[in-house]
Amino acid sequence: MTSLAIAANGLRKSYGEKVVLDGVDLSVPEGTIFSLLGPNGAGKTTVVKILSTLVTADAGEIRVGGHDLAAAPQAVRAAIGVTGQFSAVDGLITGEENMLLMADLHHLSRREGRRVAAELLERFDLTEAASKPAATYSGGMKRRLDIAMTLVGDPRIIFLDEPTTGLDPRSRHTMWQVVRELVTGGVTVFLTTQYLEEADQLADRIAVLHDGRIAAEGTAEELKRLVPGGHVRLRFTDPDTYRSAAAALREVTRDDESLTLRIPGDGSQRALRAVLDRLDAAGVEADELTVHTPDLDDVFFALTGTGTVPDQPDQPAQPDRPDQPAQSKEVTR
Incomplete structure (x- = not known):
């Protein structure tokens, strides 16, 4: 230990x-x-x-x-x-x-x-x-x-x-x-x-x-997984494929105009794999997959009940890290 x-x-x-x-x-x-x-x-x-x-x-x-x-x-x-x-x-x-x-x-x-x-x-x-x-x-x-x-x-x-x-x-x-x-x-x-x-x-x-x-x-x-709001967003270009995916997935929010589906998830590897397995079983492949997970700002607001982060000295918002690409809540595949 x-x-x-x-x-x-x-x-x-x-x-x-x-x-x-x-x-x-x-x-x-x-x-x-x-x-x-x-x-x-x-x-x-x-x-x-x-x-x-x-x-x-x-x-x-x-x-x-x-x-x-x-x-x-x-x-x-x-x-x-x-x-x-x-x-x-x-x-x-x-x-x-x-x-x-x-x-x-x-x-x-x-x-x-x-x-x-x-x-x-x-x-x-x-x-x-x-x-x-x-x-x-x-x-x-x-x-x-x-x-x-x-x-x-x-x-x-x-x-x-x-x-x-x-x-x-x-x-x-x-x-x-x-x-x-x-x-x-x-x-x-x-x-x-x-x-x-x-x-x-x-x-x-x-x-x-x-x-x-x-x-x-x-x-x-x-x-981050304590806070609700995480989801996987799937976008399709073919209407038939979009409808097949919607039928194969559970608890899905549809946007028929943009051909996108939103599935609740905590952003974990297991949750993402479950979505992909259902799509594979239905023989469907999304044209774009985006994972959204809450960040520490969301966690802070949820746990402290405040509407703002702690007082911040003046600074540019979220500067790029020199050794990593700039972070985003959404990662697109």
Whole structure:
């Protein structure tokens, strides 16, 4: 069985009469990316603060990095790194000086600190800018430096609280690659994000936090199957073939004018195969087949009851990914 990097049971937190967390359970396997989604004010940052020992929970059993958080907070702090919503970079000093300052805080020797700083600056493509004041860095460079500083202590668990907020699409994609490389190196990442696409791209598992509770948890594909509205759309050019297909299929919605059929389905391979098997049995072949599945936006709206996604910083809608074709809800064969 995979060991858990983070395990929380019955996590509760209130501020006065305001209940922020009301019995939250979380399980994060080692070497994975776990994403926590939720509307602004849902308690995502409170979860991160509790798990990283910055805030005390009112109730709950918590283990982080194999350590009981209540009994051994220092051991937990030694195992984790935290990059918050707001950069910890000091703009008045250089990138290298920021790194060396973190090395001093981790009590590394001067020689070891310089070695670690140089390696991380190179790893995050910041070597050329290392001697420049951090105030001159772009937003993406500051975020990379922020994470590099977090890694000085060689943490095995990293909390990233909305790490790409305010970044342009190119810098966001660069950060995604940084996060993937961290996990490839064996690090566990606990990610909160405002960007549903970001969770879809990165997370092995996703939990949706709403009204202080986990509304749903699973892989991105599992969550998408919770929401109704998925369907297969078949288009025909021959009216006789169209009528034969309609007779062969069940629960079909017909559009006689465009010669299209719409069959409810969850977008799974099994559901699609069932449709194709019925067509094969009837000796019918569609001219065009389109699969529509709900996306994480649909899941978010359904689970939180909100009419909009979490507040989004200005950005172009759904930028193309550099290493993949642009995603669409509909995939046509």
